[in-house]
Amino acid sequence: MDSFSPRFISDKEFDDNFPKEIERLSGKHWAPATIAKRAAKFLVNRPGVRVLDIGSGAGKFCVIGAACNDGLFVGVEQRQNLCQLADKIAQHYQLSNVKFIHANVIDIDFSQYNAFFFYNAFYENIEDNNAIDSSVELDPALYQSYTLALTEKLLKMPAGTRLVTYWGEWVPEGYELVYTNGNDSLRFWEKG
Numbered sequence: 001m002d003s004f005s006p007r008f009i010s011d012k013e014f015d016d017n018f019p020k021e022i023e024r025l026s027g028k029h030w031a032p033a034t035i036a037k038r039a040a041k042f043l044v045n046r047p048g049v050r051v052l053d054i055g056s057g058a059g060k061f062c063v064i065g066a067a068c069n070d071g072l073f074v075g076v077e078q079r080q081n082l083c084q085l086a087d088k089i090a091q092h093y094q095l096s097n098v099k100f101i102h103a104n105v106i107d108i109d110f111s112q113y114n115a116f117f118f119y120n121a122f123y124e125n126i127e128d129n130n131a132i133d134s135s136v137e138l139d140p141a142l143y144q145s146y147t148l149a150l151t152e153k154l155l156k157m158p159a160g161t162r163l164v165t166y167w168g169e170w171v172p173e174g175y176e177l178v179y180t181n182g183n184d185s186l187r188f189w190e191k192g
Helices: 011-015 031-045 062-067 080-093 142-153
Strands: 050-053 072-077 098-103 115-118 162-166 175-180 186-191
Touching: 011 062, 031 062, 031 115, 031 162, 031 186, 050 062, 062 072, 062 080, 062 098, 072 080, 080 098
Parallel strands: 050 072, 050 115, 072 098, 115 162
Antiparallel strands: 162 186, 175 186
16 A cells, blocks of 8 residues: 555645546646645534535545545546546555445435535536546536536535535535635635
């Protein structure tokens, strides 16, 4: 097992876990290590928090988040090969507080979670040159339907639910902005 200190890990160091074809996608599709650490710290604000990473890709956010604290990090990803890779990386680091689900986020019961991370996972449906691969259907209509489904699910969550968006352009009503970085790409929300 290779151990790493999540406080000091760089993107390059973490991304070396990926096969080359996945590693070259990391800068565009998976949150940088510094963002993952900051988001995880905000989302896990008490013992027992269960965090759902919406569109977890190769698992970078969840693995770094799980290494940083005691929350349970669950990634949902519709590409089976990415779920398998994420599982392999989590096992490599012997993390017991992270898991990955091969599913579409619209099929996930959000009531099982207290906090959510969203790095604009649906965007590849409206931007052809932003696609990870061609293994899943991509269509602008899916962007709209996924966004609507996600909005409806988050609206049903109780007060105190936390959400971090990274390069996301929306947030459901009732979520109040707690903090943002200087350029507004990283936003921390809590449902009032």
